[in-house]
Amino acid sequence: MPELPEVETIRRGLGECMVSRGAGKILRVKVYETKSFIGDTQEIIGAEVKEMDRRGKALIIHLTNKKSLIIHLRMTGQLIWREKNASGDISKSFAGGHPNDNFIDKLPNKQTRVQIECEAGTLYFNDQRKFGFIKVVETEKVGEDAFIKKLAKEPWKMTGGELYEKLQRHKGSAVKPVILDQTVICGLGNIYADEALYYAGISPMRKAGEVSLAEAEELVTGARVVMERSLEAGGSTLRNYVKADGTKGDYLTLFAKVFNRQGEKCERCGGKIVKTKVGGRGTHYCPDCQK
DNA sequence: CTAGGATCCTGTCAGC
């Protein structure tokens, strides 16, 4: 579930908690699900969190002992930080990733896969479907990681021309699955792919080879715009979320124009938004203004 | 090389 804006929100939020305020030393690591933690927990004991980084949808936590954690949340991962004061009360918390009640639930719980206990608090990695992972690597070798190495540029660095060239390389496929490919353009997931295509007025099932250079430029711009909007909205709502007022904020409705809006009216042309399937994924678009 | 489908896993929801 978490796409680039959610991971970036986590990077900032955890950075504030674990770097600026400080998490202190890592005292203990509990692994409840072995496939969720790749590496030896002993490698990170005693280290402190130095810096929060991100490549595409992967969060990267640099530690003080020349090791780094590559964290990918995939569909249902969450990271929840709970800082405790001397009397054991939660003095600060942050939650991000797949939105559900785990954010305000008791932890650890059934979906907790890894728990990293630090001097100042505990970081919980929850993941319903177990697709995500935390991986220990040498900081120097983060760039050599198979996943990280293949990542394309993010839309802020990519030109329309570059995207156009890449679309031509997959000209037989529908454009939507192509822009979901992280080696083509990095950061988009199922929501922002739909939203970016809507922005550019391109039908998700159009052949990638039939997207013009001008449209590719619109598509890159669209990707940028929708993720920036989400970053503003998601960032603030996620903070509100953990204020534990009980409300389950759906920040999607703050910016999504087509995602999960099937049956509703298109705000641009008044047409009816449709949900269908493209490349095996649920896909939302307006048939009237996306051609 | 590309394209398309199956696969990893748990949980929820609609329909009978």
Place this chain on the structure above:
DNA sequence: TGCTGACAGGATCCTA
């Protein structure tokens, strides 16, 4: 109240 199948904000692996 079960049961069943579809589906889920990701990425990889396999086959043709």
